[in-house]
Amino acid sequence: xxxxxxxxxxxxxxxxxxxxxxxxxxxxxxxxxxxxxxxxxxxxxxxxxxxxxxxxxxxxxxxxxxxxxxxxxxxxxxxxxxxxxxxxxxxxxxxxxxxxxxxxxxxxxxxxxxxxxxxxxxxxxxxxxxxxxxxxxxxxxxxxxxxxxxxxxxxxxxxxxxxxxxxxxxxxxxxxxxxxxxxxxxxxxxxxxxxxxxxxxxxxxxxxxxxxxxxxxxxxxxxxxxxxxxxxxxxxxxxxxxxxxxxxxxxxxxxxxxxxxxxxxxxxxxxxxxxxxxxxxxxxxxxxxxxxxxxxxxxxxxxxxxxxxxxxxxxxxxxxxxxxxxxxxxxxxxxxxxxxxxxxxxxxxxxxxxxxxxxxxxxxxxxxxxxxxxxxxxxxxxxxxxxxxxxxxxxxxxxxxxxxxxxxxxxxxxxxxxxxxxxxxxxxxxxxxxxxxxxxxxxxxxxxxxxxxxxxxxxxxxxxxxxxxxxxx
Amino acid sequence: xxxxxxxxxxxxxxxxxxxxxxxxxxxxxxxxxxxxxxxxxxxxxxxxxxxxxxxxxxxxxxxxxxxxxxxxxxxxxxxxxxxxxxxxxxxxxxxxxxxxxxxxxxxxxxxxxxxxxxxxxxxxxxxxxxxxxxxxxxxxxxxxxxxxxxxxxxxxxxxxxxxxxxxxxxxxxxxxxxxxxxxxxxxxxxxxxxxxxxxxxxxxxxxxxxxxxxxxxxxxxxxxxxxxxxxxxxxxxxxxxxxxxxxxxxxxxxxxxxxxxxxxxxxxxxxxxxxxxxxxxxxxxxxxxxxxxxxxxxxx
Numbered sequence: 001x002x003x004x005x006x007x008x009x010x011x012x013x014x015x016x017x018x019x020x021x022x023x024x025x026x027x028x029x030x031x032x033x034x035x036x037x038x039x040x041x042x043x044x045x046x047x048x049x050x051x052x053x054x055x056x057x058x059x060x061x062x063x064x065x066x067x068x069x070x071x072x073x074x075x076x077x078x079x080x081x082x083x084x085x086x087x088x089x090x091x092x093x094x095x096x097x098x099x100x101x102x103x104x105x106x107x108x109x110x111x112x113x114x115x116x117x118x119x120x121x122x123x124x125x126x127x128x129x130x131x132x133x134x135x136x137x138x139x140x141x142x143x144x145x146x147x148x149x150x151x152x153x154x155x156x157x158x159x160x161x162x163x164x165x166x167x168x169x170x171x172x173x174x175x176x177x178x179x180x181x182x183x184x185x186x187x188x189x190x191x192x193x194x195x196x197x198x199x200x201x202x203x204x205x206x207x208x209x210x211x212x213x214x215x216x217x218x219x220x221x222x223x224x225x226x227x228x229x230x231x232x233x234x235x236x237x238x239x240x241x242x243x244x245x246x247x248x249x250x251x252x253x254x255x256x257x258x259x260x261x262x263x264x265x266x267x268x269x270x271x272x273x274x275x276x277x278x279x280x281x282x283x284x285x286x287x288x289x290x291x292x293x294x295x296x297x298x299x300x301x302x303x304x305x306x307x308x309x310x311x312x313x314x315x316x317x318x319x320x321x322x323x324x325x326x327x328x329x330x331x332x333x334x335x336x337x338x339x340x341x342x343x344x345x346x347x348x349x350x351x352x353x354x355x356x357x358x359x360x361x362x363x364x365x366x367x368x369x370x371x372x373x374x375x376x377x378x379x380x381x382x383x384x385x386x387x388x389x390x391x392x393x394x395x396x397x398x399x400x401x402x403x404x405x406x407x408x409x410x411x412x413x414x415x416x417x418x419x420x421x422x423x424x425x426x427x428x429x430x431x432x433x434x435x436x437x438x439x440x441x442x443x444x445x446x447x448x449x450x451x452x453x454x455x456x457x458x459x460x461x462x463x464x465x466x467x468x469x470x471x472x473x
Numbered sequence: 474x475x476x477x478x479x480x481x482x483x484x485x486x487x488x489x490x491x492x493x494x495x496x497x498x499x500x501x502x503x504x505x506x507x508x509x510x511x512x513x514x515x516x517x518x519x520x521x522x523x524x525x526x527x528x529x530x531x532x533x534x535x536x537x538x539x540x541x542x543x544x545x546x547x548x549x550x551x552x553x554x555x556x557x558x559x560x561x562x563x564x565x566x567x568x569x570x571x572x573x574x575x576x577x578x579x580x581x582x583x584x585x586x587x588x589x590x591x592x593x594x595x596x597x598x599x600x601x602x603x604x605x606x607x608x609x610x611x612x613x614x615x616x617x618x619x620x621x622x623x624x625x626x627x628x629x630x631x632x633x634x635x636x637x638x639x640x641x642x643x644x645x646x647x648x649x650x651x652x653x654x655x656x657x658x659x660x661x662x663x664x665x666x667x668x669x670x671x672x673x674x675x676x677x678x679x680x681x682x683x684x685x686x687x688x689x690x691x692x693x694x695x696x697x698x699x700x701x702x703x704x705x706x707x708x709x710x711x712x713x714x715x716x717x718x719x720x721x722x723x724x725x726x727x728x729x730x731x732x733x734x735x736x737x738x739x740x741x742x743x744x745x746x747x748x749x750x751x752x753x754x755x756x757x758x759x760x761x762x763x764x765x766x767x768x769x770x771x772x773x
Binding site for chain 2: 055063065117118121292293294295296297298299300302303306307310311313314315317318319321322325326329361362365368369371372373375376379380383387405408409412413415416417419420421423424426429431432435436439
């Protein structure tokens with residue numbers, strides 16, 4: 001007897017928590033009000049926002065196909081490609097971009113909130129830029145450092161930095177200047193192991209032209225460091241001070257003039273680190289050609305907002321209609337099923353927030369559909385209950401029987417829907433994946449809410465007392 | 474109340490035949506119009522801020538871009554959806570510029586799909602349809618493995634498969650007609666809807682078959698026809714209620730949910746309605762007819 005009330009209270013607590021998690025505004029306003037009035041310090045509810053897909057918040061989705069025809073290490077090349085593009089996008093300043101390898105040779109780039117698609121495509125499509133830089137003379141270094149300080153000072157005072165004479169100079173690397181040698185002249189980069197120390201080394205092989213350039217550059221820079229920059233950042237600045245010098249463990253210090261177009265970077269590095277550097281170098285050296293996107297989807301922010309608003313409206317109307325229908329047809333049990341349905345909505349939405357699930361329009365569609373389907377289990381159970389009552393069984397026995405007999409049908413039919421959802425996942429299309437994910441989550445939660453929660457509500461509210469009010473059932 | 478469903482089996486079969494043949498005819502005469510996800514191409518949705526130019530004006534302005542066939546569909550008060558062959562971003566920007574020369578324009582969305590993706594999607598669609606049908610049939614045969622008398626369990630599987638074909642075929646037929654009349658295309662959301670119909674309408678069939686299974690176990694297996702009929706009567710209320718609640722949310726999506734989900738929900742509405750028909754009027758009666766035929770054979 002007391003156990004069922006305990007579970008009932010548990011369900012109510014769960015529902016209240018879920019509801020506040022989904023929509024904390026009321027709780028927070030209430031907390032603020034009480035805090036002000038009685039000088040309390042009730043904390044705000046844990047706030048977390050929904051994550052919406054590109055179709056709802058606006059943005060660009062680009063799919064590229066890499067040309068892996070002449071590549072032996074396909075997955076390595078793809079990872080290199082992804083890293084480079086990820087870095088470029090980060091430089092572009094996009095919040096929460098997604099760069100994913102899809103299948104064997106596809107790369108999907110999602111840029112929420114980006115409207116300047118042309119620039120984005122241009123930036124992504126550029127060949128990763130690998131360059132070799134030599135040390136600047138002291139005087140030049142000092143000049144640039146001074147310029148940087150000057151610009152920083154103006155920036156601090158919120159001045160217009162473009163008024164500083166030769167301000168572009170401050171953008172240059174103070175320690176190194178580019179040489180003619182770039183990734184264009186690289187033919188291959190390997191990780192090899194030293195014959196004597198067994199330590200990993202990075203072997204760089206240049207093509208014919210690169211061979212000559214490299215010879216000239218090394219000749220000029222004996223006993224000086226030679227920096228290798230990929231997309232504007234050094235790949236081997238281990239001390240992180242922006243300088244590549246003797247302090248950097250793997251800094252390639254030119255030991256001698258190198259002929260034959262072959263160079264080895266030695267140093268105290270792990271195999272993992274060596275592989276990573278080689279991968280980056282290879283991606284600069286052997287740019288996996290991606291060309292222009294094979295698919296592009298751009299959604300403007302207006303359309304996204306309108307879609308979100310409309311789908312929410314559809315969800316609310318749908319929910320209201322189902323609740324009305326359930327109450328009209330099943331009266332008191334219908335009211336309880338509606339309460340369970342609303343708890344279902346709160347739990348599912350808070351799961352979407354918590355996991356988090358990226359909600360696309362399709363996902364919201366799947367969720368709304370699941371609202372309609374969620375009551376099916378209740379309908380099955382209530383229909384059974386009515387039958388049992390007709391056969392002259394008492395109320396609590398009828399309730400018990402109703403749940404028991406309806407279970408195989410509920411299980412079989414929901415299991416079937418889950419099979420279909422699993423098959424929908426075969427599609428790599430994000431629309432269908434989003435739909436299948438929310439629908440299957442909905443199915444699972446609805447089995448819990450329709451069976452467990454409704455049962456508890458029925459046990460608490462439909463005691464012996466109600467036998468007299470049979471019209472309610 | 475006990476409706477004699479089985480008595481009018483022949484009427485249901487004729488209706489079933491008309492629907493199925495009608496859909497097949499519509500499909501073979503009109504064919505399906507596939508969206509750019511399957512064929513490759515570009516689709517652009519714009520909103521003219523002041524006034525929408527007439528379709529011809531828009532098509533004419535874009536003539537020089539060599540876009541192949543240009544389809545212009547007005548949407549809302551000032552919007553338009555343009556469809557043409559695949560273009561790259563540079564051309565896309567030039568087109569936008571050209572359009573804004575006609576009238577100030579705000580781009581809502583742009584989508585470009587390359588031809589290779591389309592082929593792949595078609596294959597995936599076929600594969601997943603096939604897998605879904607197979608998985609569902611196997612599951613039903615498995616779930617009903619204990620009821621081998623008087624009708625063996627695989628017959629439940631085959632019967633529900635026939636009902637499923639009906640449920641998929643009818644929305645496809647309707648979309649063939651809609652494609653002909655209103656240029657409605659088969660897009661990814663509609664494929665998702667069709668697959669969901671597979672899962673959902675088999676729900677109804679399972680619930681009815683479950684009842685038959687239970688009644689056979691309870692009352693023994695004599696009088697198979699009466700048992701099926703009785704089971705149909707018992708589950709009728711539930712079938713109607715469930716279909717109705719699902720239709721309620723779907724109608725709400727159809728009317729209020731915006732453009733993208735409109736045909737998605739329409740496909741589901743048609744599919745779920747025909748699913749209700751096939752599970753009540755086809756699946757059960759078909760089991761009885763099959764049983765009768767077998768019985769007749771064994772008597773001969």
